[in-house]
Amino acid sequence: MSVEQKRAYNKLKHDLEPWRNLIVHLDSVISWEKNYYPAIIAVTISAFYLLLWALDMSTVTTLALAGLFSLALDYIYPSVSRFLFSPDNWNGNQEEQFERVCTQLCYLKAALSGWYEYLFSAKERKSTLFVTIMSLTLLTLAWIGTILNNLLLMYMITMVMCLYPGVLQKNMLYKVKEYFGLVVNSKFQKLREKNKKSD
Known part of the structure; x- marks a missing residue:
């Protein structure tokens, strides 16, 4: 970690x-x-999304209530947390886990700011290419928004974002790839054996 990264982490x-x-x-x-x-x-x-669908609130109302909930949580939680979690129960493993989460959040923040800087430096260097790519991306997003219900789209995005860390942690992608590799290999093996018998 550089000095600037260490300062941001702290x-x-x-x-x-x-x-x-x-x-x-x-x-x-x-x-x-x-x-x-x-x-x-x-x-x-x-x-949560079923409740949003049932209430059928406007976007402005939903955003206002989300902001109100965040504000109330930010105000109430620090006081309530003293009763919910005893400082004596905090141990070294939890501290290590907390530091790991902070490190990951720092890396994520650095990656997002790096992408932001890259995009806007690309705008200055290759403005025509930047405008073309951004226009195509935004038009694709607009098209996806017209063919899919926005609430359903947000539900799917939220579900993927919340399940993805666990999928990575448990190496599920590797296991799925390995399973499908075994299935495909066994099918090819059976096909080869069948071809040998027919010959």
Whole structure:
């Protein structure tokens, strides 16, 4: 880590200090430390979006209520957390997990700012190419938004974003790839044996 990255990490860690217990518990759920956590994530997200669908609120109302909820949580949680989580129960493993989450958030922030700088430096260097690519991307997003219900689209994006860390943690992509590789290989093997018998 460079000095600037270390400074950003220390600032982020300090800012998130009041939320550390909640962050550690959320990280445990998102990384699927227990086998039933994916079901909890799926049910929670589905119930939330089902509620949004049933209430059928306008976008402005939804954003206003989300802002109000965030404001109330930010105001109430630090006081309530003292009763929910005892400081004596905080141990070295939790501190290590909290530091790991802070490090990942720092890397994510650096990656996003790097992409932002790259995009806008590309705008200055190759403005025609930048405008063309951005226009095509935005038109594609607009087209996807017209053919899919926006709430359904947000539901799918939220579900993928919340399940993806656990999928990575458990190497599910590798396991799926390995399983399909075995299935395809066994099919080819059977086909070869069948061709040998017919010859």
